[in-house]
Amino acid sequence: MTTVAAPSRPAYDELSVSSLDFWAATAEERDKTFKVLRENRPVSWHRPLDGSLMPPENDGVWVVTSHELVREVSRKAKIFCSGRGFQFEEVPEDILTAAGSFLGMDDPRHAKLRRLVSTAFTPKQIAKIHDQIRNQAKVIVDDLLAAPEGDFVSAVSKKLPMWTIYEMVGLDDQEARELAAHHADGMVSWADEDVAAGREPGEVLNDALVGLLEIGFDLADQRRISPRNDLMTNLVQAEVDGEQLTDEEIASFFVLLSVAGNDTTRNSITLTTKTFQGFPDQRDLLLADFDNRIDDAVEEFVRFASPVMTFRRTATQDVELGGQFIREGDWVAIIYSSANRDSKVFADPDRFDITRTNNPHLGFGGGGPHNCMGNFVARSQLREIFRELLHRAPTLRVGEPEYLTGNFVRAVKSMPYTL
Numbered sequence: 001m002t003t004v005a006a007p008s009r010p011a012y013d014e015l016s017v018s019s020l021d022f023w024a025a026t027a028e029e030r031d032k033t034f035k036v037l038r039e040n041r042p043v044s045w046h047r048p049l050d051g052s053l054m055p056p057e058n059d060g061v062w063v064v065t066s067h068e069l070v071r072e073v074s075r076k077a078k079i080f081c082s083g084r085g086f087q088f089e090e091v092p093e094d095i096l097t098a099a100g101s102f103l104g105m106d107d108p109r110h111a112k113l114r115r116l117v118s119t120a121f122t123p124k125q126i127a128k129i130h131d132q133i134r135n136q137a138k139v140i141v142d143d144l145l146a147a148p149e150g151d152f153v154s155a156v157s158k159k160l161p162m163w164t165i166y167e168m169v170g171l172d173d174q175e176a177r178e179l180a181a182h183h184a185d186g187m188v189s190w191a192d193e194d195v196a197a198g199r200e201p202g203e204v205l206n207d208a209l210v211g212l213l214e215i216g217f218d219l220a221d222q223r224r225i226s227p228r229n230d231l232m233t234n235l236v237q238a239e240v241d242g243e244q245l246t247d248e249e250i251a252s253f254f255v256l257l258s259v260a261g262n263d264t265t266r267n268s269i270t271l272t273t274k275t276f277q278g279f280p281d282q283r284d285l286l287l288a289d290f291d292n293r294i295d296d297a298v299e300e301f302v303r304f305a306s307p308v309m310t311f312r313r314t315a316t317q318d319v320e321l322g323g324q325f326i327r328e329g330d331w332v333a334i335i336y337s338s339a340n341r342d343s344k345v346f347a348d349p350d351r352f353d354i355t356r357t358n359n360p361h362l363g364f365g366g367g368g369p370h371n372c373m374g375n376f377v378a379r380s381q382l383r384e385i386f387r388e389l390l391h392r393a394p395t396l397r398v399g400e401p402e403y404l405t406g407n408f409v410r411a412v413k414s415m416p417y418t419l
């Protein structure tokens with residue numbers, strides 16, 4: 001990558017990814033556009049997002065679609081930073097700080113905060129809660145089997161992620177858990193008409209953020225008074241550079257965890273359940289040797305579903321990427337869902353194939369400093385819920401998912417099931 005003299009802007013790409021209609025279409029439709037972009041111009045120039053509640057005040061966004069370049073942008077975090085926003089929208093700085101915690105920071109502050117909490121997310125730590133995750137998955141499927149029809153998202157997908165996060169963080173009260181999960185939904189679905197139920201989208205976002213922050217503040221207070229063996233106690237006792245974390249920093253991390261840890265695994269469970277129905281051979285293959293095949297299978301669940309579709313970075317300097325000249329301050333969107341269908345890396349990428357080995361998908365990020373901190377938790381949850389579902393609910397049938405419109409998470413609002 002070398003710096004070159006600034007040429008004028010190219011024309012906006014004829015294949016637009018900036019309209020709401022584009023993000024309201026099915027993933028298969030979007031993939032057709034991404035395939036053309038990826039194979040012909042993996043870095044392309046697009047208008048700012050149309051109809052955004054928080055429209056960016058710039059002239060466009062670079063869209064990066066190939067596996068190689070999504071990885072490169074993720075890893076060159078000094079050049080493509082996260083500290084100036086991480087979404088297609090221009091989220092005001094105060095909301096970004098309150099909602100994004102270290103996801104919206106750059107090193108060295110990002111690294112320091114991340115180090116503080118990362119001990120709770122190591123494979124060793126996750127192995128400790130693995131048995132609990134397993135038991136919880138059993139309970140969820142017991143309940144499913146007792147109700148022969150309903151909504152799969154609320155009956156199954158929502159439950160395990162919510163339980164795991166709040167168990168780790170130490171939020172015990174079931175009502176508070178439900179409320180926190182409800183607000184976490186609002187954080188990613190404020191633009192959806194059903195969720196808004198007559199309110200302005202900005203109001204939905206604000207209510208959700210304030211609601212989550214309040215639960216975070218309260219829990220931090222409780223743990224200062226009576227410490228326990230949980231993540232919140234670690235946070236209130238932790239020090240970075242000789243300073244304790246402020247209440248705002250702790251509550252903001254609680255918001256990040258609630259959003260990052262709930263929605264992502266939930267949608268992976270829903271989408272993978274639907275996918276198995278379309279690929280019954282893969283279901284049989286997995287069941288034939290579950291324990292030996294499940295680890296590779298989980299990687300394929302995440303590749304195929306790509307529940308986090310995009311993230312955004314900002315260029316900190318003029319730079320050339322994929323033959324395009326990117327100016328300092330330009331927005332650069334990385335499309336994980338496109339990278340995960342790159343035929344240069346994945347043979348027959350539209351095929352759900354649980355036997356792929358060393359699956360280099362970018363579902364958890366492109367391997368940079370922000371790579372998903374909860375990936376071991378997510379893997380453990382997916383392993384255990386599908387162990388239960390595939391073995392104990394062989395007659396499960398699901399209908400069409402109802403999707404949420406958005407460019408960030410591939411989210412399913414509801415999906416009917418029968419047994």
Ligand code: HEM
Pocket residue numbers: 074102103104114165256257260261262264265268302306307308311336363364365366367368369370371372373374375377378
């Ligand atoms: C299948 C489920 C999941 C997927 C697909 C996923 C995906 C991602 C992605 C794409 C990123 C950003 C990577 C980057 O910018 O390089 C991320 C960051 C993050 N994820 Fe996940 N995630 C999942 C589950 C979880 C869970 C269960 C937790 C918590 C228990 C979690 C916590 C986080 C945190 C804290 C970050 C921010 C890391 C940082 O900024 O340093 N994620 N995740």
